Amino acid sequence: MQTHWDTVAIVGVGLMGGSIGLALRGRGLAREVVGIGRRAASLRVARRMGAVTRTSLDVARGVADAELVVVCTPVDRIVADIERVAASCRPDALVTDVGSTKGSIVRGVAGLKLPIRYVGSHPLAGSERNGPAAATADLLVGRVVVVTPTRETPTRDRRELGRFWRALGARVVEMGAEEHDACVAAISHLPHVAAAALAGSTPAGAMPLAAQGWRDTTRVAAGDAHLWREILLDNRRNVLPRLDVYLQRLQAFQRALAEADATALERLLREGKRRRDAVGS
Amino acid sequence: MQTHWDTVAIVGVGLMGGSIGLALRGRGLAREVVGIGRRAASLRVARRMGAVTRTSLDVARGVADAELVVVCTPVDRIVADIERVAASCRPDALVTDVGSTKGSIVRGVAGLKLPIRYVGSHPLAGSERNGPAAATADLLVGRVVVVTPTRETPTRDRRELGRFWRALGARVVEMGAEEHDACVAAISHLPHVAAAALAGSTPAGAMPLAAQGWRDTTRVAAGDAHLWREILLDNRRNVLPRLDVYLQRLQAFQRALAEADATALERLLREGKRRRDAVGS
Numbered sequence: 266m267q268t269h270w271d272t273v274a275i276v277g278v279g280l281m282g283g284s285i286g287l288a289l290r291g292r293g294l295a296r297e298v299v300g301i302g303r304r305a306a307s308l309r310v311a312r313r314m315g316a317v318t319r320t321s322l323d324v325a326r327g328v329a330d331a332e333l334v335v336v337c338t339p340v341d342r343i344v345a346d347i348e349r350v351a352a353s354c355r356p357d358a359l360v361t362d363v364g365s366t367k368g369s370i371v372r373g374v375a376g377l378k379l380p381i382r383y384v385g386s387h388p389l390a391g392s393e394r395n396g397p398a399a400a401t402a403d404l405l406v407g408r409v410v411v412v413t414p415t416r417e418t419p420t421r422d423r424r425e426l427g428r429f430w431r432a433l434g435a436r437v438v439e440m441g442a443e444e445h446d447a448c449v450a451a452i453s454h455l456p457h458v459a460a461a462a463l464a465g466s467t468p469a470g471a472m473p474l475a476a477q478g479w480r481d482t483t484r485v486a487a488g489d490a491h492l493w494r495e496i497l498l499d500n501r502r503n504v505l506p507r508l509d510v511y512l513q514r515l516q517a518f519q520r521a522l523a524e525a526d527a528t529a530l531e532r533l534l535r536e537g538k539r540r541r542d543a544v545g546s
Numbered sequence: 547m548q549t550h551w552d553t554v555a556i557v558g559v560g561l562m563g564g565s566i567g568l569a570l571r572g573r574g575l576a577r578e579v580v581g582i583g584r585r586a587a588s589l590r591v592a593r594r595m596g597a598v599t600r601t602s603l604d605v606a607r608g609v610a611d612a613e614l615v616v617v618c619t620p621v622d623r624i625v626a627d628i629e630r631v632a633a634s635c636r637p638d639a640l641v642t643d644v645g646s647t648k649g650s651i652v653r654g655v656a657g658l659k660l661p662i663r664y665v666g667s668h669p670l671a672g673s674e675r676n677g678p679a680a681a682t683a684d685l686l687v688g689r690v691v692v693v694t695p696t697r698e699t700p701t702r703d704r705r706e707l708g709r710f711w712r713a714l715g716a717r718v719v720e721m722g723a724e725e726h727d728a729c730v731a732a733i734s735h736l737p738h739v740a741a742a743a744l745a746g747s748t749p750a751g752a753m754p755l756a757a758q759g760w761r762d763t764t765r766v767a768a769g770d771a772h773l774w775r776e777i778l779l780d781n782r783r784n785v786l787p788r789l790d791v792y793l794q795r796l797q798a799f800q801r802a803l804a805e806a807d808a809t810a811l812e813r814l815l816r817e818g819k820r821r822r823d824a825v826g827s
Contacts, residue, residue: 389757409755438754451752456744456763461818462795463740466788471732473719474690475825476670482737484762486822490815494808501803507747508800512793514743519789522782527775534771537742541767544756 270429272297274331274354276324276346278311281363281388282337283400286316288433291402301327311397325353333429335386336362341495344373351379359425361386365449366499367413367442375415384426385413385442387449388435395489406434413442450503455511457493458504460486551710553578555612555635557605557627559592562644562669563618564681567597569714572683582608592678606634614710616667617643622776625654632660640706642667646730647780648694648723656696665707666694666723668730669716676770687715694723731784736792738774739785741767 273289275282278300289295300317301324302308308320321327328334328350336346343362347370350360360383364370371385390408410430414423427437440448464483467475497504514533521529554570556563559581570576581598582605583589589601602608609615609631617627624643628651631641641664645651652666671689691711695704708718721729745764748756778785795814802810 389755391757391759409757411755448752448755451748452755452760453757456760458796458799459740459744460763460822461815462792462799463737463818464822465814465818466791466795467732467821471729472821472824474670474692474729474733476672476690476734478672478766479733479737480825480827481762481765482741483818483822484827485759486815486818487827488819490812490819493815494812497803497811498806498808501806505800505803508796508803510747511743512796512800514747515739515789515793515796518739518743519786519793522778522786522789525779525782527779530778531771531775533746534742534767534774537744537746537764537767538769538771539746540748540753541741541745541764543753544761546761546765546768 269293270295270332272299272330272332274299274301274328274334274350275317276301276327276334276336276350277338278302278307278317278397279337280391280395280397280399281404282335283311283314283316283397284402284404285335285337285433286311287314287400287402288405290315290318292432294432297330299327299331307397311400314397314400316397316400324349328354328358331355331358334358334360336360339492339495340364340366340370340499343370344377347374347381347383348377348379351377351381354381356380358382359384359422361426361429363388365453365496366446367411368446369499371413371415371442375417382419382422384418384422386426386430387411387413387445388430389453390435391488395492403434405430408435410435410437411445412437412439413445414439415442446500447503450500450507454497454500454504455507457485457488458497458508459511460484461493550574551576551613553580553611553613555580555582555609555615555631556598557582557608557615557617557631558619559583559588559598559678560618561672561676561678561680562685563616564592564595564597564678565671565683565685566616566618566714567592568595568681568683569686571596571599573713575713578611580608580612588678592681595678595681597678597681605630609635609639612636612639615639615641617641620773620776621645621647621651621780624651625658628655628662628664629658629660632658632662635662637661639663640665640703642707642710644669646734646777647727648692649727650780652694652696652723656698663700663703665699665703667707667711668692668694668726669711670734671716672769676773684715686711689716691716691718692726693718693720694726695720696723727781728784731781731788735778735781735785736788738766738769739778739789740792741765742774
């Protein structure tokens with residue numbers, strides 16, 4: 266059972282890429298971690314933090330020796346980056362990505378018919394912070410990583426990828442890319458829209474009274490606007506129906522309030538509480 | 547400057563009442579803290595925790611000696627409880643409440659023309675947990691407490707109440723009850739509706755992927771449904787227009803997603819991020 270890698274290449278050393286590097290190094294799981302990026306400054310930060318042992322501005326050179334390549338760039342660049350990786354990596358290298366949407370990426374990579382071993386991943390761990398300086402060695406500890414094999418994925422590849430994420434402390438859940446996208450629309454993408462709309466519609470005059478409730482409810486809205494734009498556009502086919510369900514429920518609240526219908530209002534509040542209570546704090 | 551009280555009475559010893567008692571006792575600010583409630587079991591918990599030194603199931607007996615009475619019952623019971631307090635408390639006792647809405651309470655108390663010194667309060671500190679067992683001595687430390695004097699409130703009363711809350715570690719903000727209600731509709735009541743609707747509309751099948759973002763965004767939905775029903779009904783005149791603004795913004799997201807309008811989508815996300823970034827994590 267492989268839980269040690271000689272060389273792992275990470276394309277895009279931001280919060281997630283940096284955290285994976287720190288965990289690999291901290292746990293002694295890889296001899297070399299190559300950080301590949303477009304900005305020398307970010308790569309220097311990652312190296313200084315100990316997230317990577319080598320850096321490269323050139324994908325071809327960076328991935329040449331790697332047994333495992335993890336693409337951590339924004340969702341709208343992932344397919345193109347995987348294509349670049351495929352042009353230079355070892356034929357036996359296992360390639361994955363950490364994109365927050367999976368359908369279009371997995372389909373996009375399959376459509377290229379690349380001569381590589383590729384399986385998609387999505388670590389359900391993040392932060393409203395960005396960049397390598399926000400990386401931590403325990404970002405994935407106890408978190409779920411969804412791995413999205415296709416019917417064509419060899420058992421060996423999905424097993425190897427599962428071992429990789431588990432070695433970093435994560436729990437691995439396997440599901441199809443389409444099922445994944447439907448789930449994250451409800452559990453991550455809609456909450457982002459809800460939080461961003463809430464923060465954006467709060468009048469400035471009320472801000473001095475912002476307390477823990479407002480902070481919690483809007484926290485994810487601090488996420489990078491460009492990254493989230495791409496995630497939401499990529500998964501809009503799934504996000505739109507969830508947004509519709511959400512609007513309907515808000516309109517039910519609106520009716521209950523307008524009619525001072527205490528029974529309906531309490532039922533709506535109880536339904537929310539029941540779902541929330543099923544999860545820890 | 548009075549920052550020590552001989553006897554403080556707390557009517558309703560739940561999360562807030564219990565936390566006030568713990569802080570008073572822990573900071574040596576009161577010799578006696580009398581806990582008054584309707585359930586002997588809750589009063590026993592409060593006494594065992596050291597939140598109160600004496601307990602009473604009878605308001606009249608409980609408040610008789612108090613220089614300061616803090617009413618911490620649910621919003622729909624506060625005016626009636628203040629009326630009961632007024633019937634038995636010392637004529638020089640200062641009475642306040644911690645209700646999350648202030649307009650109807652302050653108007654209700656004024657309408658009764660009680661022979662007491664009353665000024666409304668609202669500590670912007672809470673928790674999705676309830677009951678005295680969830681109380682902590684530092685619940686108010688660093689938190690904002692809004693104090694809502696009227697034009698008739700003597701300077702001495704508002705100053706004394708301000709000193710009380712500051713002695714517990716809080717920051718005091720004074721504003722009129724109506725202005726308070728408009729602000730909390732935006733900053734607390736609408737976020738509660740948004741979170742409850744989000745939690746309630748999340749499909750069960752997606753729950754295994756619930757991560758930090760979903761937990762943060764829905765956290766307040768775990769709050770007591772009955773308490774929140776009363777808060778929302780009491781302040782529906784202010785909540786409804788805020789809900790309308792929120793729905794309009796969500797519909798703007800909906801349009802941007804439906805039309806794959808990247809520019810509009812990013813603008814909406816940036817507006818949310820800007821407002822959220824203005825506040826700490």
